[in-house]
Amino acid sequence: MSGMHRNRLKHGGLSLQRAIQLLSAALLNGYIVGFQKGKIFTGGFKTVCVPVLNCYSCPGALGACPIGSLQATLGVKHHFPFYVLGLMTLFGVLLGRLVCGLLCPFGLVQDLLYKILFHKRNVPKKIDRPARYLKYCVLFVLVILLPAFAASESGITPPYFCKYLCPAGTLEGGIPHVLLNPQLRKTAGVLFDWKLLILFFIVLASTIIPRPFCRYLCPLGAFYSLFNRFSFFQMHVDKDKCIGCRACERACPMVVEVTKNCNSAECIRCGKCKTVCPTNAISWNFTGKVPASEPKAIETADKA
Amino acid sequence: MTRLKTVFLARYGFLVTAIILIVIGLARNEQQEVLHKAVRICLECIGIG
Numbered sequence: 001m002s003g004m005h006r007n008r009l010k011h012g013g014l015s016l017q018r019a020i021q022l023l024s025a026a027l028l029n030g031y032i033v034g035f036q037k038g039k040i041f042t043g044g045f046k047t048v049c050v051p052v053l054n055c056y057s058c059p060g061a062l063g064a065c066p067i068g069s070l071q072a073t074l075g076v077k078h079h080f081p082f083y084v085l086g087l088m089t090l091f092g093v094l095l096g097r098l099v100c101g102l103l104c105p106f107g108l109v110q111d112l113l114y115k116i117l118f119h120k121r122n123v124p125k126k127i128d129r130p131a132r133y134l135k136y137c138v139l140f141v142l143v144i145l146l147p148a149f150a151a152s153e154s155g156i157t158p159p160y161f162c163k164y165l166c167p168a169g170t171l172e173g174g175i176p177h178v179l180l181n182p183q184l185r186k187t188a189g190v191l192f193d194w195k196l197l198i199l200f201f202i203v204l205a206s207t208i209i210p211r212p213f214c215r216y217l218c219p220l221g222a223f224y225s226l227f228n229r230f231s232f233f234q235m236h237v238d239k240d241k242c243i244g245c246r247a248c249e250r251a252c253p254m255v256v257e258v259t260k261n262c263n264s265a266e267c268i269r270c271g272k273c274k275t276v277c278p279t280n281a282i283s284w285n286f287t288g289k290v291p292a293s294e295p296k297a298i299e300t301a302d303k304a
Numbered sequence: 305m306t307r308l309k310t311v312f313l314a315r316y317g318f319l320v321t322a323i324i325l326i327v328i329g330l331a332r333n334e335q336q337e338v339l340h341k342a343v344r345i346c347l348e349c350i351g352i353g
Binding site for chain 2: 046055086159189227
């Protein structure tokens with residue numbers, strides 16, 4: 001029996017990853033009344049930032065978006081965002097980019113779009129590698145620097161990332177509100193067209209390459225990527241079991257060199273490498289412990 | 305210091321830092337700022353404002 005069939009956990013025809021993604025999207029956006037009436041949830045749970053990029057103006061959203069909250073704290077009150085940064089650091093150190101691979105609703109949208117039968121392409125390395133640093137620029141410039149320092153006359157800075165770039169806000173918040181609320185429909189102008197254009201390009205790109213927004217633009221993914229090496233959730237490759245077939249690297253949507261660095265900053269922990277491994281050499285755990293066969297490899301790498 | 309020790313220290317260092325940040329934020333009532341923003345439709349966030 002191949003590793004793919006042996007490892008794949010099925011839940012009514014869904015992979016484990018897809019089942020968790022759907023459950024997460026439903027739980028995070030479970031305020032059905034909002035979709036019926038074109039309003040948003042106003043309960044106390046919105047004091048809590050969810051781990052994922054999920055617009056708090058989505059009619060179904062039950063929690064607050066960490067990136068939106070970070071910009072709001074920096075841009076309105078102009079003080080250090082202890083609470084939001086603390087929550088983001090907590091999610092990062094516990095899970096790393098597992099959040100991107102398993103919990104993010106916009107990640108799910110990109111995964112589903114990639115399923116569409118359309119011409120698939122690989123991005124050339126010389127473009128792909130430098131372009132991946134764009135997300136760090138988005139994080140530091142649009143999410144932190146501009147909201148913190150580029151104040152308007154009123155002293156309040158707009159959430160630059162949300163306002164000019166975030167496609168999740170357009171998809172989850174903008175489009176439903178414009179469809180459900182005639183007043184908002186009248187006020188939608190050039191800015192809304194701009195955001196629709198960005199969403200269109202990301203949707204189009206998602207049908208051609210896997211997870212383009214996560215790879216190149218997502219500031220939350222950029223933040224969590226800083227924790228991938230240190231997070232409690234860790235991926236492991238058993239060097240004794242690995243036969244070097246590189247099936248894992250061919251299956252990886254983020255083009256990570258799994259056998260060299262399975263906890264790369266680019267790894268979203270979707271588990272596709274684990275699923276396709278014919279020898280079950282790839283494992284993950286939440287304890288942060290390194291399997292017995294790996295310390296030697298790490299020590300060897302240290303010496304080299 | 306081996307890499308394993310560095311990873312271990314960084315992991316628990318970040319965990320403690322995160323908890324301290326959250327506690328300071330809660331003490332400064334920052335969660336209400338988050339709530340204040342999150343319970344209103346953010347027109348800028350959805351591309352209207």
